[in-house]
Amino acid sequence: MEMNKAAILKTPRALLEIEQIETWLPGVGEVVVRNEAIAFNPIEAKIQRLEMFDIEYPAVLGYTFGGTIESVGPGVDSFKSGDRVAVARWGRAASDIRFGAFQKYPLALEENLVKLDAQTSLHEGCGVMANLATVVAALSICMNLGYPPINARANRNGKKILIYGGSSSVGGLAVQYAVDAGYEVVTTSSLANWSLVQRRDASCIIEHTKPKEELLESIKMHGPYDGIFDAIGSPEVTSLLGELLAGNGGTFWSTSPTPVDKDLPKNVKKEWASYSDVLVGQEANQEAKMWYLHEYLPESLSSGRIFSNPSDIVPGGLGSVQNVLDTFMDGKISGKKVFVNPQEH
Structure with a gap:
């Protein structure tokens, strides 16, 4: 060597x-x-x-x-x-x-x-491994959404999820994971990445490059949502989701803290975590870790x-x-x- x-x-x-x-x-x-x-x-x-x-x-x-x-x-x-x-x-x-x-x-x-x-390929394997672990932890452990079957799609469960950032590495996997778990998924994308996001089978894709007021209205129109996951973690998205939830209050999960978190409306809560640690480091989640590393991930990659x-x-x-x-x-x-x-x- x-x-x-x-x-x-x-x-x-x-x-x-x-x-x-x-x-x-x-x-x-x-x-x-x-x-x-x-x-x-x-x-x-x-x-x-x-x-x-x-x-x-x-x-x-x-x-x-x-x-x-x-x-x-x-x-x-x-x-x-x-x-x-x-x-x-x-x-x-x-x-x-x-x-x-x-x-x-x-x-x-x-x-x-x-x-x-x-x-x-090595690129598919390591390109998915940590990002998908984030998705499993965020959606199924932190947000209490159901797990998908391996190499199959669950029947629709009548619940709707908003995943902001469907063209990002984490967001795209989150869309696919939630759809396979039986959820109706609304997500966002630019026109440049539209076809990529369509491959994930979201029920609705909203163009995020619209003016803020139009974007917010489009997201509201397709709700209400049983869960919201922000896969971008930027100040702009944090503020947008704060406005979305301000009327009735609520909670959304995100991939990252931002400087504007402190400015969210008092009735809106933003949650985030070191998601991989939640999945692989917490004793309570060892069964989920074994399912992910030894069944779901390798079999889904291979297929x-x-x-x-x-x-x-x-x-x-x-x-x-x-x-x-x-x-x-x-x-x-x-x-x-x-x-x-x-x-x-």
Whole structure:
């Protein structure tokens, strides 16, 4: 195995620096992965630029990736060298620099691996893994919506859900998940991503680029809603949903806090959580975690029923990681799942 390199965040809000780092040895329950596909999430850019979480520096960011197992540590019996896997950085791995996705040879915990079969690409596997975990936790655990059957669609249950941001990576999966669970889904999209969102089988798509008053009226017209999930987590969407609920009051769930949360009407409550931790880290949800990692996710990926947004594979290896994060912060990524192969030079 060649020397390891990483894109390192040395201090808060600094630019990433590419440096050679230690070549890790796997401990008990750990594997070393030849990282071939970093799957980016908008939260990583917010962590770098906005210091959303209290992290230790220097840090190696990145929470999902895919690749080939190089070596396994003691006690690992479900995986072997050469297995193709998708990886999420959950549990004790979340704060440990050795497990960060922005490096060539990260460690991974056996419990956070999903083995991919021959027909599932690394991009589909790691592009879906953490985003869909967010959806399962947000909709079925936090919002108490029903779970979908595996590789099938439940009968309609007569309930209607609003999912704001149907063309985002999380939002698109949320639409598909809720539809498969039997809900009527209303969502939003720009015209540019309309056909992508249509593939998720929402019952209604509202163009979100309308003037705010028209957009709000369109959303109201298709309600009322038995649940609202904001997959964007921006100040603009927070304010919009606050206005939507202001008349009668209510609660919506979101993917992120914003500076305007404090300005919501007093009868409107916004909830958000570290959803992956809710699913994989809480003892009460271990049955749901096992269902997700060992049944729903691998079987849905293998059949092609669950799919990520179209891949945007950015060239340049680790040297392009900062540019990707900047593009997220500039709001220039829409309807795509962005990847970098850190093995490129």
